[in-house]
Amino acid sequence: xxxxVCGSGGFIGGWLTRALVEQGHQVRGVDVKPLSRWYQQxxxxxxxxxxxxxxxxxxxxxxxxxxxxxxxANMGGMGYIERNRIECMYNIDITRNMLxxxxxxxxxxxxxxxxxxxxxxxxxxxxxxxxxxxxDAYPAMAERGYGWEKLFAEMLCQEYTAELGMKTYIARFxxxxxxxxxxxxxxxxxxxxxxxxxIECKHEGKDTIDIWGDGTQERSYMWIDDCVLGIQKIIAxxxxxxxxxxLGSSEMVSVNQLVDLAESFAGVKLKRNYQLDAPRGxxxxxxxxxxxxxxxxxxxxxxxxxxxxxTYNWIESQYLAMKAGxxxxx
Numbered sequence: 001x002x003x004x005v006c007g008s009g010g011f012i013g014g015w016l017t018r019a020l021v022e023q024g025h026q027v028r029g030v031d032v033k034p035l036s037r038w039y040q041q042x043x044x045x046x047x048x049x050x051x052x053x054x055x056x057x058x059x060x061x062x063x064x065x066x067x068x069x070x071x072x073a074n075m076g077g078m079g080y081i082e083r084n085r086i087e088c089m090y091n092i093d094i095t096r097n098m099l100x101x102x103x104x105x106x107x108x109x110x111x112x113x114x115x116x117x118x119x120x121x122x123x124x125x126x127x128x129x130x131x132x133x134x135x136d137a138y139p140a141m142a143e144r145g146y147g148w149e150k151l152f153a154e155m156l157c158q159e160y161t162a163e164l165g166m167k168t169y170i171a172r173f174x175x176x177x178x179x180x181x182x183x184x185x186x187x188x189x190x191x192x193x194x195x196x197x198x199i200e201c202k203h204e205g206k207d208t209i210d211i212w213g214d215g216t217q218e219r220s221y222m223w224i225d226d227c228v229l230g231i232q233k234i235i236a237x238x239x240x241x242x243x244x245x246x247l248g249s250s251e252m253v254s255v256n257q258l259v260d261l262a263e264s265f266a267g268v269k270l271k272r273n274y275q276l277d278a279p280r281g282x283x284x285x286x287x288x289x290x291x292x293x294x295x296x297x298x299x300x301x302x303x304x305x306x307x308x309x310x311t312y313n314w315i316e317s318q319y320l321a322m323k324a325g326x327x328x329x330x
Contacts, residue, residue, distance in 0.1 A: 002026040004065040004107075005045075006052060006098060007072035009033045011181030012113070012173075012227060014040030016069065019228045021045050030061045031072070039180040039329050052094045058101035067109045067235065068102045070095055075146065076187025079212070081117075082279040083186075085145025095153045103166050111169045111235050112157045114244060116285055117147035118172060124282035127218055127254070131288035134172070134244055143282070154244055161242035169234050169241065174248020174287045178224030178307060179314035184322075184330035190258060191221055195312045198262040199319050201270055208271040213280030215256035215272065220249045220286045223307035226300035233296050240295060248287035249300045261305060265312045 003020055007013035008029025017029045018040060027045040034049060035041060050057040052072050062068065073091040075081060081088050095112060102110050119132045120141040142148045157168035177191040184196060197209050230247045234240055256272075263269055289299040318328045 001066045002028065002064050003067045003069065004061055005029045006061065006068065006070045006094070007031055008042075008045070008047065009035070009038035010071065011039055011178070012176055012224065013071045014038065014042070014180055015178070015224050016071070016228050016231060017042045017045050019232075028061065028065065037329060052098060053090070055097045055101065058097040059104070062098075062101045062105035062107060065102070065105065065107055067111070068098060068107050069111045069113075069231065069235075070098050071113045072098075073113075076182060076185075077189040077193060078279045078281045080187045081143075081146040082281070088146040089149045091146075092149050092153055092156075096156060099156060099160050099166075099168075103160060103164055107166065109167045109169065109235055110157065110160070111171070111231060112153060113231075114150045114154050114170050114172045115147065116172050116174045116246070116248065116287065117143040118151040118154065119147075119285070121147075121282055124285050127216055127284045128252070129218075129284040129286065131250060131286040132246070133288040134246060134291055137244070158242045167238075167241050170244040171231060171234050171247040172244055173222070173227065174246065174285070175219050175221045176224055176227045177221050178311055181224075182330065183315045183318060190219070190255065191308055191311060192315060194255070194258050195262050195265075195308070195315045196319065198259070198266050198268065198270070199312070199316050202266045202268050203319070203323070206270075208273050209259065210273045210275055211255060211259065212275050212278035213255065214274050214276060215259070216254055216283075217280055218252050218254050218284040218286070220252045221304055221307075222247070222249045222300045223302035226302050230292075230298075230300060233298060237296060245291055245295070246287045246289060247292065247300065248289075249302070249304070250287050250289045251304055252284070252286040253304060258308075261308050262312060265309055
């Protein structure tokens with residue numbers, strides 16, 4: 001079986017490609033970035049630089065593939081998606097092209113990485129909100145830009161199943177984190193960005209950390225290995241064909257608690273400068289894992305402290321390498 005991973009040069013795509021190759025799968029990884037900018041280059045995979053906004057490139061990518069895992073997208077943390085809504089909405093071109101190319105190529109299974117950003121924002125305006133269950137995406141009031149694009153793409157996947165018979169699978173990711181991802185750019189998500197800021201304070205002798213918002217915003221964060229395993233479990237379950245499902249941890253913490261954890265790894269205690277005019281997203285969001293536990297008998301389970309410590313250590317190693325003049329992928 002040959003698996004195509006779209007977005008293989010990115011964070012989740014790199015980890016998934018590595019896992020599939022180690023399991024003995026034939027894997028083709030594609031990404032628009034040059035190979036030198038891929039977070040992980042898996043030598044035993046076929047690695048191609050292709051632009052999946054281009055339909056001919058999508059057809060090339062799908063040649064001979066049995067399974068397509070569509071992770072490719074312009075995205076990042078809240079600072080990126082709130083300021084680049086048009087670019088995020090153009091992600092629909094990638095998914096639409098990939099669905100059509102996969103269908104024409106006779107692909108058997110198509111996985112789409114959706115997002116918790118599809119959920120009705122009116123349900124996420126308080127701290128410690130009720131966990132979001134899959135039905136809470138409707139009535140629709142997704143996050144502007146990125147969230148609406150993901151919700152429409154979900155519907156497109158469902159119609160390729162209903163009308164054309166191609167098996168599609170849809171997982172709504174909740175804030176995936178871990179090593180080998182964005183940590184030093186505007187695309188970095190909260191766990192990586194906070195670790196980087198604490199590391200900078202530790203090594204540069206600063207006593208104050210800038211925090212976007214007031215620190216009370218709450219989220220759940222999923223360790224990368226749980227995400228990779230969850231993707232494979234979902235694709236293997238025919239009960240989930242064309243059925244969106246949460247893929248995320250149910251351990252919810254505030255931004256302030258994330259900072260507490262990073263400070264504990266660094267052995268520092270910092271003053272906090274709350275930037276109330278910075279992007280902050282919804283007030284609170286958590287994953288209701290009732291469905292995934294019922295269908296798969298499993299849920300993401302890695303404790304945040306465990307995964308964040310490993311992430312912190314990796315970012316610190318990258319930071320020190322960069323300060324020493326070594327080339328790192330940021």
